[in-house]
Amino acid sequence: MSIDQTTAARIAKLARIKVEEDALPELAEEFNAILGFIEQLNEVDVEGVEPMTSVTPQRLKQRADEVTDGNQQAAILANAPDAREGFFAVPKVME
Amino acid sequence: MLDLTYEAPKPKTIAGAKHDWELVIGLEVHAQISSKAKLFSGASTEFGAEPNSNVSFIDAAMPGMLPVINEYCVEQAVRTGLGLNAQINLWSAFDRKNYFYPDLPQGYQISQLYHPIVGEGEVLVDIAPGVARLVRIERIHIEQDAGKSIHDMDPNMSFVDLNRTGVALMEIVSRPDIRGPEEAAAFVTKLRQIMRYLGTCDGNMQSGSLRADVNLSICRPGAYEKYQETQDFSHLGTRCEIKNMNSMRFIQQAIEVEARRQIAIVEAGGEVEQETRLFDPDKGETRSMRSKEEAHDYRYFPDPDLLPLELEQAWVDEIKASLPELPDAKKARFMGDYGLTEYDASVLTADVESAAYFEAVAKGRDGKMAANWVINELFGRLRKESHPIAESPVSPAQLGGIIDLIQKGDISGKIAKDLFEIVYTDGGDPAQIVVDRGMKQVTDTGAIEAAVDKIIAENPAQVAKAKDNPRLAGWFVGQVMKATGGKANPKVVNQLVSQKLAE
Numbered sequence: 001m002s003i004d005q006t007t008a009a010r011i012a013k014l015a016r017i018k019v020e021e022d023a024l025p026e027l028a029e030e031f032n033a034i035l036g037f038i039e040q041l042n043e044v045d046v047e048g049v050e051p052m053t054s055v056t057p058q059r060l061k062q063r064a065d066e067v068t069d070g071n072q073q074a075a076i077l078a079n080a081p082d083a084r085e086g087f088f089a090v091p092k093v094m095e
Numbered sequence: 096m097l098d099l100t101y102e103a104p105k106p107k108t109i110a111g112a113k114h115d116w117e118l119v120i121g122l123e124v125h126a127q128i129s130s131k132a133k134l135f136s137g138a139s140t141e142f143g144a145e146p147n148s149n150v151s152f153i154d155a156a157m158p159g160m161l162p163v164i165n166e167y168c169v170e171q172a173v174r175t176g177l178g179l180n181a182q183i184n185l186w187s188a189f190d191r192k193n194y195f196y197p198d199l200p201q202g203y204q205i206s207q208l209y210h211p212i213v214g215e216g217e218v219l220v221d222i223a224p225g226v227a228r229l230v231r232i233e234r235i236h237i238e239q240d241a242g243k244s245i246h247d248m249d250p251n252m253s254f255v256d257l258n259r260t261g262v263a264l265m266e267i268v269s270r271p272d273i274r275g276p277e278e279a280a281a282f283v284t285k286l287r288q289i290m291r292y293l294g295t296c297d298g299n300m301q302s303g304s305l306r307a308d309v310n311l312s313i314c315r316p317g318a319y320e321k322y323q324e325t326q327d328f329s330h331l332g333t334r335c336e337i338k339n340m341n342s343m344r345f346i347q348q349a350i351e352v353e354a355r356r357q358i359a360i361v362e363a364g365g366e367v368e369q370e371t372r373l374f375d376p377d378k379g380e381t382r383s384m385r386s387k388e389e390a391h392d393y394r395y396f397p398d399p400d401l402l403p404l405e406l407e408q409a410w411v412d413e414i415k416a417s418l419p420e421l422p423d424a425k426k427a428r429f430m431g432d433y434g435l436t437e438y439d440a441s442v443l444t445a446d447v448e449s450a451a452y453f454e455a456v457a458k459g460r461d462g463k464m465a466a467n468w469v470i471n472e473l474f475g476r477l478r479k480e481s482h483p484i485a486e487s488p489v490s491p492a493q494l495g496g497i498i499d500l501i502q503k504g505d506i507s508g509k510i511a512k513d514l515f516e517i518v519y520t521d522g523g524d525p526a527q528i529v530v531d532r533g534m535k536q537v538t539d540t541g542a543i544e545a546a547v548d549k550i551i552a553e554n555p556a557q558v559a560k561a562k563d564n565p566r567l568a569g570w571f572v573g574q575v576m577k578a579t580g581g582k583a584n585p586k587v588v589n590q591l592v593s594q595k596l597a598e
Contacts, residue, residue, distance in 0.1 A: 014392055016195050053188075053402055060402040065130045065167030068137030069151035076150045076257070086146035087254035090197045093244060 003031040099427055099437070101219070101227035107275030108316065111358040116313045118354050119322075119331050120279050121271035124286055125264050126296040127240065127304040128171045134239055134263035135162030135205065142302045146256040154261040156200035161400055168263040169404065171295040172212050172237050173414055175265055178293045178421060179232050181216025183411050187236075188403040192393045197255050198242030206266075207236035208395045212404065218289070219423055220273075220282045224437040230282055231270040240264050259303075265296070271310065271331070274319070276347035283307055283343060288422050292447055300341050307346055309337045312367070313357045332357065333367040337374050337381055349374035353381045425450055433462025442470055448484045449474075455491030460498055468494055472515055493518050496525035505529060506536050507585055537583045540591070543575065546583065547591045550574045561596050568592050 003011075008028040012019040019027060073086055082089040106117045133140055136153035153160040176183050188210040191203040213235035220228045242260040244253050267286060273279050287298035287305060298305050312332035314322075322330040335357070337349045352374070357367050372381040420428070422444050429440040429450075443453045443466060452473075457465035473494060477487060497514055500506045506514060506529060514534060518525055529535050537543055550571055551558055561567040571592045576583055 010392075014193070014394065058402065060404050061163055062166035062169065063137070063163045065132050065165050066137065067132050067139040069132075069153075070138035070149045072150070073145065073147045076147050076152075076155050082252070084249075084252075084254065086148075087245070087248075087256055088147070088197070089249070089252045089254055091253070092246065092249075092251055093197055093253045 003028045003035065007031075099430075102225060104222045104226050104228055104274070104278065106319070107277070109313075109354055109358060111362050113362050115316055116354070116358050117316055117319055118275055118350065119271045119312050119314055119319055119334075120273040120275075120350065121310040121334075122267075122269045122273060122279060122282060123308040123310070124267040124269075124283060125240075125306045125308075126175075126267060126286070126290055126298070128168045128237075128263040128265055128295060129297050129304075130165055130167050130171065130263055132165055133261040134165055134168050134237065136261055138261070140262050144258055146254075146258065149258040150260065154200070154257055156202070162205065164401070164404070165263065168237060169212070169406075170414060171263075171293075172235060172265050173406070173411060174293050174418065175267070175290060175295045176213030176216060176235055177411075177415050177418055178289050178295075179213075179216035179218055179235070179267075181232055181235065182214035183406070184210065184212055184214055185406045185408060185411070186210065186403055187212040189237075189398040189401045190395045191398045192238075192395055194393060196241065196244075197253060198244045198257070198260065200242075200257065200260065204239050204241065205398055205401070206238035206395075209397070210403070211236035218269075218282065218285055220278060220285045221441060222278065222281055224441070228272065228274070228278055228281075230272045233268045233270050235265050235267045238264050238266055271312075271322075271334075276350040279307075279309065279350055280343040280347050283346065285422075288445065292419055292421055300343070303341060306339050306341050308339060309346060309350060309353075310334045311337065311350055311353050311357070313354055313361065332361070333369050335367065335369065335381075336371045338371055338384065340374060345374060345376055348376065348379065349381060352379060356381065419447070429453075429462075433457055433466065435462060435466050439463075439466045439470060442474075446484075452484055452487070452491055456495045456498070458495075460495060461502070464498055464501075465495075468498060468515075472512065476515075476519055488522065489515070489519050493522075493525055500525060500529060504536060504584060506534060507581065509581060510534050510536065533582075535582065537579055540587060543579070543583050543587050544591055546575050546578050547571070547588070547595055550578065551595055558596065565593075565596075568596055571596070 005024045005028050008024050008031060009019065011031070012027070077083040077086070077088065080088050108115045108117055110116075127140075128134075130140060132138065133151070133154065136151040138151040138154055139149045141149060151160075153162055173183055187207055189205050190208045192206045192208065193203040195202055211234040215234070216232040218230050218232060220230050222228060240259045240262040242255055242257040244255050246253050248254050269282065273282055283305070287296075290296040291298050296304060300306070312334035314331050318330045322328065335353060337353055340346045340349055353372065360367055371384045373384050374381050425444045426437070426440045429435050429443060430437060435443070442449075444450045449469075453465060453469045456469055473487065473489060474484075477484065494515075497511055497518065500514070501508060501511050514525055514528060517523070517528055517532075554574075557567065557570060561571070568589075572585070572588050575588045575592065576585065
């Protein structure tokens with residue numbers, strides 16, 4: 001699989017990262033280098049080997065169903081460029 | 096227990112301009128897990144709070160925050176799976192579904208695409224007595240809800256509230272086994288009923304605890320059967336997905352409208368495009384959400400913040416052992432134990448509270464009579480004032496007391512209705528009310544006989560007519576009932592009147 005400039009532009013758009021037209025060839029090349037590395041990994045036969053999800057033998061931690069957080073409207077909105085009446089205010093998004 | 100057999104309902108057919116069409120429908124139901132805290136944070140799930148007050152830094156996706164799963168939510172998903180006779184996957188995992196929207200601060204939703212917690216199951220969807228559709232469940236997975244955007248508070252801005260962000264949802268995905276708008280609504284109703292029995296979701300559609308996406312395609316009669324035989328989707332039409340409906344009525348309307356749209360396209364020689372659509376109830380149409388299409392490249396990948404979710408079989412077995420009696424079993428038992436019709440049993444098992452109320456009344460009494468009183472008198476009266484059964488002013492003991500008085504012959508059915516009204520509005524012990532208000536039925540044959548004799552003596556002309564036409568006896572019964580203020584035992588009156596007229 002190889003990434004061309006159109007695909008690179010699409011990935012950038014999906015990630016909401018602005019990439020200038022002239023930077024696309026280099027970006028596509030970088031993607032291809034990453035994919036090349038993955039392809040190299042794919043050469044290893046892992047048939048019957050369970051995927052390793054953690055480097056230490058631990059299981060998913062769980063917590064009890066208790067309300068321990070929240071009630072911090074001001075803190076939540078502190079970094080918002082615009083907030084009104086307790087809401088984040090953003091440029092109009094409509095379906 | 097009664098083993099009920101059902102016939103499958105006929106699929107809905109819509110007549111196009113050229114020929115008939117059938118519908119093929121699959122549903123994705125999003126059910127909010129009834130937990131106190133969110134799926135991955137300790138913020139409250141309470142509905143209707145101040146905007147952005149039930150938000151933790153995890154929900155707001157502040158840098159460096161890590162999700163920790165709520166064990167109660169996991170348990171509720173497993174309970175729901177067991178309630179739908181579904182396979183529980185002891186190993187499941189979380190994936191990121193990536194998209195940008197202002198009410199999703201993480202930029203991705205944590206969901207379970209590749210390894211859901213619950214696998215295949217099935218639901219029997221009751222349509223009418225003796226008629227039900229068996230709908231296969233494909234999977235149930237756990238995921239986060241998004242926040243809420245409000246578009247009508249300002250002409251140029253959208254307002255975002257993250258209170259819902261991160262609330263735990265179960266997405267229940269059906270196979271395309273549903274064949275009409277009524278069946279779709281019945282499917283959602285049945286899921287809601289089962290989840291309410293289980294206590295895993297409150298099923299409140301108005302507050303958004305239960306929403307449905309509809310996948311719909313059309314096909315010519317006969318094509319669906321070919322799909323069923325082969326499970327090959329090429330026999331079916333191209334489907335469209337209608338997003339996020341929060342009422343049974345909208346689900347049905349949207350299906351109807353979207354089916355007609357697809358039929359018109361195909362009959363005009365066009366092709367249905369696979370896409371996501373939105374139902375507009377005001378305009379009565381569905382329209383494309385093209386803006387979302389581009390973003391639909393979700394680039395799922397395993398969430399590196401969360402280890403796989405591993406469950407013990409013993410724990411699952413424990414939950415299974417703690418499941419309550421579910422609607423199908425309860426309905427069959429009511430029919431078997433109390434001799435109820437399927438219709439009455441369905442009405443009484445619609446929710447746990449009604450079923451418990453009925454059983455308290457029926458215990459040690461005539462089941463059919465108890466069912467009649469609960470459904471016709473009590474439910475009818477409660478509905479008039481929009482009271483839920485939990486707020487019934489008449490307790491099961493009081494209603495049972497009224498039925499006992501009828502059974503003993505102390506009051507007639509007619510007086511019992513008056514008595515019910517008194518108990519409903521004023522309360523009190525039915526037996527005592529009957530004594531205090533002199534409502535007791537006269538079964539003293541002597542007293543009734545005197546009344547019958549009096550009526551007969553006063554109406555010689557009617558007596559003569561009644562000798563030729565026995566049906567006129569009813570008139571005498573009516574007169575006697577009137578003369579005794581409705582308190583005479585109608586059975587005794589009937590007997591005496593026909594006996595006396597025959598003399």
